[in-house]
Structure formats: C-alpha cells, structure tokens
Amino acid sequence: MPFIEALFEYNFLQKALLTSVVVGLICGVIGCFIILRGLALMGDAISHAVLPGVALSYMLKINYFIGAVITGIITAIAIGFVSQNSRIKNDTSIGIMFTAAFALGIIMITMMNSSTDLYHILFGNVLAVRSTDMWLTIGIGIAVILLVTLFYKELLVTSFDETMAKAYGLPVKWIHYFLMTLLTLVTVASLQTVGIILVVAMLITPAATAYLLVDRLPTMIFLASTFGVLSAIIGLYFSFTYNLASGATIVVVATVMFLIAFIFSPKHGLLWKKLKMVKKASS
Amino acid sequence: MTNRAIEVNDLHVSYYGEEVLKGISLSVKKGNIVGVIGPNGAGKTTFLKAILHLIPKDKGDIKILGKNVNDARKKVAYVPQRNNIDWDFPITVLETVLLGTYPNLKIFRRPKKEDKKWAFECLKRVGMESFSKRQIGELSGGQQQRVFLARAIAQKADILFLDEPFVGIDVTSEEAIVNILKELSEEGKTLLVVHHDLSKVKEYFNQVILINKQLIDYGNVDDVFQYEKIKKAYQGQFAFLNEIGVGDHALH
Numbered sequence: 227m228p229f230i231e232a233l234f235e236y237n238f239l240q241k242a243l244l245t246s247v248v249v250g251l252i253c254g255v256i257g258c259f260i261i262l263r264g265l266a267l268m269g270d271a272i273s274h275a276v277l278p279g280v281a282l283s284y285m286l287k288i289n290y291f292i293g294a295v296i297t298g299i300i301t302a303i304a305i306g307f308v309s310q311n312s313r314i315k316n317d318t319s320i321g322i323m324f325t326a327a328f329a330l331g332i333i334m335i336t337m338m339n340s341s342t343d344l345y346h347i348l349f350g351n352v353l354a355v356r357s358t359d360m361w362l363t364i365g366i367g368i369a370v371i372l373l374v375t376l377f378y379k380e381l382l383v384t385s386f387d388e389t390m391a392k393a394y395g396l397p398v399k400w401i402h403y404f405l406m407t408l409l410t411l412v413t414v415a416s417l418q419t420v421g422i423i424l425v426v427a428m429l430i431t432p433a434a435t436a437y438l439l440v441d442r443l444p445t446m447i448f449l450a451s452t453f454g455v456l457s458a459i460i461g462l463y464f465s466f467t468y469n470l471a472s473g474a475t476i477v478v479v480a481t482v483m484f485l486i487a488f489i490f491s492p493k494h495g496l497l498w499k500k501l502k503m504v505k506k507a508s509s
Numbered sequence: 510m511t512n513r514a515i516e517v518n519d520l521h522v523s524y525y526g527e528e529v530l531k532g533i534s535l536s537v538k539k540g541n542i543v544g545v546i547g548p549n550g551a552g553k554t555t556f557l558k559a560i561l562h563l564i565p566k567d568k569g570d571i572k573i574l575g576k577n578v579n580d581a582r583k584k585v586a587y588v589p590q591r592n593n594i595d596w597d598f599p600i601t602v603l604e605t606v607l608l609g610t611y612p613n614l615k616i617f618r619r620p621k622k623e624d625k626k627w628a629f630e631c632l633k634r635v636g637m638e639s640f641s642k643r644q645i646g647e648l649s650g651g652q653q654q655r656v657f658l659a660r661a662i663a664q665k666a667d668i669l670f671l672d673e674p675f676v677g678i679d680v681t682s683e684e685a686i687v688n689i690l691k692e693l694s695e696e697g698k699t700l701l702v703v704h705h706d707l708s709k710v711k712e713y714f715n716q717v718i719l720i721n722k723q724l725i726d727y728g729n730v731d732d733v734f735q736y737e738k739i740k741k742a743y744q745g746q747f748a749f750l751n752e753i754g755v756g757d758h759a760l761h
Contacts, residue, residue: 262595262598262599376617378619379611379614379618379619380616382600382608383608383611385598386594386595386598386600386605386608387589387594387608389558389563389587389589389593390587390589390608390660392561392563393561393563393582393585393586393587393670394582394583394585394586394587394611394612394664395579395582395583395612437599440599441599441600441601441644442599442600442601442604442644443598443599443600443604445599446599
C-alpha cells in the first residue's frame with residue numbers, strides 16, 4: 227500500500243509520523259546550540275547516559291521520562307566535575323562517564339531479562355509509538371521550543387562569547403546545565419523514533435547541514451529544524467515502503483542532505499571552493 | 510561618588526599551585542587609559558580576568574567604582590583576545606554589536622528598534638557601518654577588533670577592559686582604535702589595555718601598570734616607563750628589547 231494511503235488508513239502510522247516530525251524539529255533547534263558550542267560528543271554522551279535511567283524507571287514502574295532526565299543530568303554534572311577538578315581533559319571525561327553510565331544501563335536491563343526492550347531503546351521503533359509516548363514527545367517539543375525562545379538571548383551570547391557573558395554577570399555554568407537538561411529532554415523524546423545510539427545524528431547532522439548553508443543563527447535554527455523534519459518524513463516513507471529500520475533510515479536521509487550541502491553549498495561547499503581555486507589559478 | 514575606578518588590594522592568583530600573581534595592590538582613578546605591560550607569561554590577561562572575577566583568586570580584595578565586582582558588572586565591558594572567538598559563528602557584524610545591549614536588557618526581553626539603532630550608531634563610531642550585514646569571519650583582523658570595540662561601547666560601560674586589541678591588525682584599524690580609546694577617556698571612561706608592543710606605549714597610554722607576576726610599578730607613563738623598571742620586568746628577555754629599539758637609547 228502506498229505511504230500516503232496508509233497514512234490515512236493506519237492510526238499507528240499517523241502517530242509515528244507526528245512523533246518523528248516533532249523529534250526532527252526539536253533536535254534541529256537544540257542541535258544548533260550543541261554544535262556551535264562544540265558539544266557534539268557531549269550530545270552523544272548524554273543520549274547514552276539516559277539508559278540506566280530508563281532501566282531504573284522500568285524497575286520502579288515509573289514513567290521512563292523521569293529516570294532518564296535524572297541520569298542524564300547526573301552524567302552531565304559528573305563530566306563537568308571530573309574535568310574541572312583534575313588534569314583530565316573534557317573529551318576524556320566524557321568518554322569515561324558516558325560509557326560507565328551506558329554499561330550500568332545494559333547490566334540493569336539484562337537483569338530484567340527483556341532484550342527486546344533493550345533493542346527498542348537502543349535503536350528505536352517508531353512504528354510502535356503509543357499515544358502516551360506521542361503526547362509526551364509533543365509536550366517536550368512545546369516545552370523545549372518555549373524555553374529556547376525565552377532564553378534565546380542568553381543561549382546566543384554564552385555560545386558565542388562566554389567570557390563576555392560571564393563578565394556582565396550571566397550564570398554561565400547554570401546556562402550550560404540548562405542546555406544539558408534540554409538536551410536530555412530531547413534525547414528522551416527521541417528514544418522511540420531513532421533510539422539512543424542514533425539520537426546524536428539527529429542532533430548534529432541537520433544542524434551541521436544548516437551551518438554549511440547560512441551565516442545567521444536564526445536562519446540556521448530554522449533550516450536545521452526543517453532538515454530534521456524532512457529527514458523524519460522522508461525516512462519514515464522509505465522505512466514503511468521498503469520495510470527498513472525506521473531510525474536508521476531517518477539518519478541516512480539526514481546524512482544524504484548533509485553530503486549534498488557539503489558538496490554544493492554556495493558559500494562553504496566543496497565544489498565552489500574548488501571552482502574558486504581553479505579560477506584564481508587561471509587568472 | 511568615588512573617583513576611583515578600580516581598587517585592587519593584595520591580589521594573589523595561582524594556576525595548579527603555581528602562583529602567577531603575587532600580592533598586587535593598586536588603585537586606578539577614573540578617566541585614564543592604562544596600559545598593562547609585561548613580558549609573556551607575566552600574568553597580564555590573568556590580572557584582567559581576576560579583577561572581573563572571571564577566574565578564581567586565592568586572596569585579595571577588589572572594588573570597582575567603590576562597589577563589589579558583582580554589583581558593578583553592568584558598568585564594565587570586556588573585549589576578549591581575538592583568538593578566543595569562534596569567527597565561523599553564524600552571526601553578523603550588527604548582531605555582534607547588538608550583544609552589547611544585552612547586559613542592560615531584562616530577562617526574556619529582546620533588543621528593540623532603539624537598541625538596534627544604538628548598535629548601529631556604535632558601529633558607525635568605529636567606521637564599520639557599511640559592513641553591518643557581513644558575517645564576522647569575513648572581516649580582516651583589524652575590522653573584527655573594531656566591531657568588538659563597538660560592542661563594548663554599546664554596553665555603555667564606565668570601565669573598558671581590552672585584552673591585546675592591537676595584535677595582528679592593520680595600521681588603519683590601530684589608529685582608529687587608538688583615537689576612539691582617547692575619545693572615550695576624554696568622556697571620563699577608564700580603560701585598561703593589555704599590550705605587549707613597547708614601542709607605542711608612550712603614544713597610546715597616559716598611565717602604565719608594569720607587571721611580571723608582581724607589580725613592578727604603576728603610575729604615569731613618564732614615571733613608569735623607565736629603563737631600569739622595564740629591565741626589572743623583562744629580565745631575561747632584555748637583549749631582545751634592545752633589538753626592537755626600546756632598550757636604553759629609546760627610553761632616554
């Protein structure tokens with residue numbers, strides 16, 4: 227059955243589409259700040275670090291959202307604590323802490339004897355999104371966009387020039403942890419769609435694509451979320467039509483968009499840079 | 510109202526157990542252009558950052574305009590070293606200057622039309638208005654420095670801290686910046702400028718803070734910029750000073 231027809235027919239597909247569109251949107255927004263602050267690895271870390279929280283929530287029979295946010299934030303704080311209080315550099319600290327959290331999560335989940343759950347958490351299963359998950363994702367989406375809009379000024383200035391922000395009295399550290407909280411929320415919202423392992427791609431790839439195309443943050447955010455949404459829709463289409471893993475397909479679509487921008491971007495693309503060099507050499 | 514812009518009393522700062530600033534005390538009056546001079550590794554940038562509590566200090570008391578630093582932050586503007594900025598950041602020249610209006614905006618408030626107008630005026634003052642829509646990475650080093658000076662002016666601060674503003678910039682920009690700094694001091698603003706090119710010290714500043722981990726001397730440029738004192742500050746690097754023409758003969 228063609229995708230569009232199926233979309234009208236099946237409730238589960240509507241939920242899947244809506245959920246992934248929201249995920250694509252908010253990943254694009256938060257992703258812009260993540261890559262501009264050089265926190266791509268941190269994004270990867272936090273997304274993995276929610277695993278023990280999810281496991282713990284299953285054990286305690288509470289919403290996985292609560293546990294995930296808690297372990298995500300704890301890991302972000304632990305990473306900062308280790309790098310600020312020893313000679314260990316930040317990337318090393320990230321590597322140690324997130325793998326530790328992830329390992330702990332795997333042990334906890336295998337203890338519960340449910341390998342299918344682990345598989346879905348790691349790789350996502352958007353076609354099995356339940357109504358509660360969808361509403362949770364939409365709720366997170368609204369909250370994230372609202373918070374970014376409210377604190378846009380502070381996020382912009384701390385991302386661009388942290389020293390200036392500190393000098394005029396902004397609580398730079400708190401803003402960092404605020405962003406880490408948003409990152410955790412976005413990760414949790416993305417669990418069903420792309421899964422823990424691939425969340426970082428949704429955060430970074432559309433934002434990086436936009437970064438290659440424009441020179442202003444508001445347009446970059448707009449474009450990044452557009453690319454996120456487009457990857458979600460196109461990815462879901464291919465996933466449904468050819469029976470492919472949904473999360474992975476969405477990520478591949480996002481990557482194809484990145485590669486096109488990487489080569490053809492008018493300002494920062496490979497092709498035009500080469501052409502300019504040839505022109506210079508011949509003149 | 511006090512006429513003291515900055516008071517530093519027995520400031521000690523260390524990195525990883527090694528003391529980089531040892532017991533610095535001084536008091537700068539309003540309206541001066543003060544050069545912070547010293548050899549590489551003398552702690553010039555550290556000194557600036559410690560005054561603003563951007564890095565932790567071991568000991569010492571600092572007052573800005575007679576107040577605690579945290580109560581005086583809106584009266585202070587800081588221009589970082591150029592290599593500390595990500596010049597690929599997606600931000601235009603005017604947007605960069607507009608950041609200067611942020612300290613005076615309340616939380617949740619966005620800059621309005623009059624803020625944008627003010628930012629544009631500041632940009633005009635440094636002669637960069639025709640570049641307002643460019644991405645900042647497209648400018649030359651000197652132009653970038655002028656844009657950051659415009660941002661500091663936009664903050665409407667009473668005290669400006671500039672960290673190595675003349676490094677790697679063209680002569681036109683350097684002259685433009687020096688003239689603006691002089692204008693600002695005539696308006697009563699106080700400027701602390703980290704600087705390492707000794708040849709221009711007498712033209713640029715009316716006072717000098719000479720440091721090498723400890724305060725060698727502070728005062729009017731003619732009193733401080735003396736052969737013996739500079740020799741004391743620069744110690745081993747002194748042979749090099751003679752070569753670039755600020756040794757014995759240049760100072761007498």
